[in-house]
Amino acid sequence: MSTVAKAISLLELLGGGAPEAALADLARAAGFDKATTRRLLVSLIAQGLVEQDETTRLYRLGAGLTRLALMREAQFPFLRMAVPVVEMLAAETGETVHLSEYSKRGLITVQVIESAKANRVSVQLGDVLPMHATASGIAFLAFAEERIRQGILAGPLPAFTPFTIGDAATLADHVAAARARGHSIGAQGFEEGVMSVAAPILGADGYSIGAIAVAAPRVRTQKADIERLGVIVTAAGREIGERLFGRLPGQKRA
Amino acid sequence: MSTVAKAISLLELLGGGAPEAALADLARAAGFDKATTRRLLVSLIAQGLVEQDETTRLYRLGAGLTRLALMREAQFPFLRMAVPVVEMLAAETGETVHLSEYSKRGLITVQVIESAKANRVSVQLGDVLPMHATASGIAFLAFAEERIRQGILAGPLPAFTPFTIGDAATLADHVAAARARGHSIGAQGFEEGVMSVAAPILGADGYSIGAIAVAAPRVRTQKADIERLGVIVTAAGREIGERLFGRLPGQKRA
DNA sequence: AATGTGCATTTCATTATTTGCAACGGCATT
């Protein structure tokens, strides 16, 4: 395990649990020696990615992370382009809408607008969605680079509910169906009682870079609703791609 | 130089220049060997902090950074609490307003609302503001922990304009005046022709954690304007602190 | 006040990772 991997796993731990963590707890959770853990944290602090409370000695994520994320957004304005579309979709459907972006680890939820209804689906910002168990993931895979799709089909497919797709063949079928349809339909694969409809967001090269999804409680989703949502979600996904890269296919990021 | 410091310096380089960079350019800019640079990048890619274009082989910042920043925001909702106040202040003043957060390297600009006027001040999101040369920095220092203030006074004070405060004694005077007033007044210390008024945002322990500032072209700022702005900026800064930590002093982050 | 416990921090010899050189193969230009 490389040193940078260790350092970043500490960031993940700091981000995952309580807002602040003690050295001993971090070391235990990460499986590193206390001394090692501390030296990694010191390095991260010097770079502004971690902060330490002067008095309690507790560690927390630092503002340097916000800075890096803002610099990225300045270079590739995914949120700036997508947010208005997500808002429109949320207003049009009245259900929870979430937006995600591809990362090595899965689809990262980068924006959520929750339905105003009492019975609604809740997704956490920053959550990583598994490719095989969510509508977003399947919509993504349907238009993803071959290499990525194969990687998921070949890898493990852990079950999150009794409805999670567990074998590669079925998953491949769902992906193919989503590709034909232009959007995917997720039925309780990640969370019970939740139906989702998702569409890919395509990059300049025509391959997926993310997904947009509408999620609603199962009780509120009739077949006709699903079909109606499918159409407008697909349009929303395409709209985001066009805002990001222009209407001309094959064009590169500015 | 620790390995993590090297890796993070690559992230800074990727964020600083063009949206995408080639290996050779990165290695040259960072001063690392080509092989070293590549291995660091591979580690960062495995963690999702960097992405590589499959065909062009160019590197760019990855979505994992957004994820970490979102997790931080979930733990410490600085933007969520501050943005409405910034918006109100922008509406009330009609000038550019920007919000910054303390980091080891300086004050990080985390939100900006630009004035609608044609002649307006422009600040970049993610920019790092020098403590000694900006109204925000001096407002921050006025209520910062003693150790941080001393560090700045002892350190170098590079000049950005002919108006930048260059010696520690003058800087200390300005900081003391800001402390007495509750807000700072910046006169072209960072950019010529720009006047700013800034107030600190105080943490649970009463020390600064950031700053909020109004920036306007010098031609539009009479003495009376400055005084008026000072009052409302100070109130905005206090409002943000209260939203974050509640009105009770000495209370810790949830 | 003294003792004990749990924590963060520092030290240092050992270990293992990181490093940089150099060589290779691909690709485009000359």
Place this chain on the structure above:
DNA sequence: AATGCCGTTGCAAATAATGAAATGCACATT
């Protein structure tokens, strides 16, 4: 065909990371 540039890989040398143990600190208990 030759040249130059780039990304990638192998390998011995150099350096940074490691973990056990010691130290110091603060707080709680006796």
